[in-house]
Amino acid sequence: MIIKNGTVYDPMNGIDGEKKDLFIKEGKIVEEADGKEIDASGLIVLPGGVEIHTHIAGSKVNLGRLFRPEDHRKDPVLRTGVTRGGVGYTVPTPRCPFCLSPRRLAAAALVIMAISNN
Numbered sequence: 001m002i003i004k005n006g007t008v009y010d011p012m013n014g015i016d017g018e019k020k021d022l023f024i025k026e027g028k029i030v031e032e033a034d035g036k037e038i039d040a041s042g043l044i045v046l047p048g049g050v051e052i053h054t055h056i057a058g059s060k061v062n063l064g065r066l067f068r069p070e071d072h073r074k075d076p077v078l079r080t081g082v083t084r085g086g087v088g089y090t091v092p093t094p095r096c097p098f099c100l101s102p103r104r105l106a107a108a109a110l111v112i113m114a115i116s117n118n
Helices: 059-067 076-080 102-116
Strands: 002-010 015-025 028-030 037-039
Touching: none
Parallel strands: 002 037
Antiparallel strands: 002 015, 015 028
16 A cells, blocks of 8 residues: 655654655555555655544443442532532643642542543
């Protein structure tokens, strides 16, 4: 397989946004190969990149708790005494007085995750 004309970023090999062709044979990047051509013009190519994001705490996982009565717990506000909620994928502003230390920032993130996932 040949991925042609992509903008390649590969820090391990010192490639920083160069327009290049990549040759792939048996799942590995090689010097040259034949086969299907993919035009990656205008696209970014990250050889060896691994998509690691997941949705293990999504609504379907939480919905599964409804089927396990032994896991039913009090309302998160009653259980934790915390009434502040948060929006996922956000970081509190550094000017927030509560978030001045890394320990407090980590604690805030854990509380937000606990509330969001219960």
